[in-house]
Amino acid sequence: MSVRGNRLPLFLLSVALLGCGPGIRTPEIQLRSVSAKSAREAVASLAIYNPNRFPLRVQSVDYQVSIAGEIFGRGRRSEPLLLDARDTTNAEFDMSLDWGEIAKAVPSMLKDSVAVGLEGSYVAATIFGRRRFGFKGERTISLKDEVKSFIENLFQQH
Numbered sequence: 483m484s485v486r487g488n489r490l491p492l493f494l495l496s497v498a499l500l501g502c503g504p505g506i507r508t509p510e511i512q513l514r515s516v517s518a519k520s521a522r523e524a525v526a527s528l529a530i531y532n533p534n535r536f537p538l539r540v541q542s543v544d545y546q547v548s549i550a551g552e553i554f555g556r557g558r559r560s561e562p563l564l565l566d567a568r569d570t571t572n573a574e575f576d577m578s579l580d581w582g583e584i585a586k587a588v589p590s591m592l593k594d595s596v597a598v599g600l601e602g603s604y605v606a607a608t609i610f611g612r613r614r615f616g617f618k619g620e621r622t623i624s625l626k627d628e629v630k631s632f633i634e635n636l637f638q639q640h
Contacts, residue, residue, distance in 0.1 A: 506608065507533045508617050510564055511600060516547070516555075519576070525556055526575045526600075532565035538606050539564055545575060545602030550590030552583045596626045 488615050510531040517525050532538050538564040547555045557577035570611060590596050599620040605612055 486521050494499060506538070506606070506613070506615065508615060509533065510540065511619055513547075513598060513600060513619065513621065514572070522579055523530060524577055524579055526555070526557075526577060527572065528575060529570050529572055530563075530565060531570045535567055537564060537567050541605045541612065543575065543602060543604040545577070545600060547577060548599040548601070549584070549587040551599070552587040552590075553589060554584045554587060555579050591625065593625070595622050595623050 510533060512525070512529040512531075514527040514529055517527070519525055543559040545557055545559075546553050555577035557575055559573075559575050562575055563571070587596075597620050599618070601616075601618045603614055603616045605614050
């Protein structure tokens with residue numbers, strides 16, 4: 483068999499592997515807290531679970547946080563973030579606040595619970611190069627429970 487003949491099976495195997503490349507599952511994100519840094523900036527603390535059997539090397543993340551459908555903060559994290567395989571990573575994300583949008587959400591915050599959304603995209607390094615992935619999630623939180631927890635924590639400080 484010629485050298486050219488040996489390359490065909492290798493080429494076909496490579497095409498098959500690229501076509502069936504490992505599926506990358508979107509990390510599961512849980513909002514732990516949002517803290518004010520200043521009147522214009524806040525920090526979102528997230529727990530990020532990587533369900534994949536391999537680590538993800540996240541190179542950048544663009545995101546926005548909403549309350550009752552009104553975007554109240556946006557941010558970009560450019561620092562690399564390593565998400566270990568099948569493990570949870572805690573990370574903080576800075577965001578700028580949009581008080582006009584927050585004001586629009588105030589009526590929704592006067593209810594017992596409110597939907598908090600997190601949406602964006604991230605760039606990860608894979609064996610096939612850099613790829614952009616999207617994410618979106620929403621969680622309903624009980625405002626009454628959040629206020630109760632805040633008050634309890636306030637009085638438990640030493």
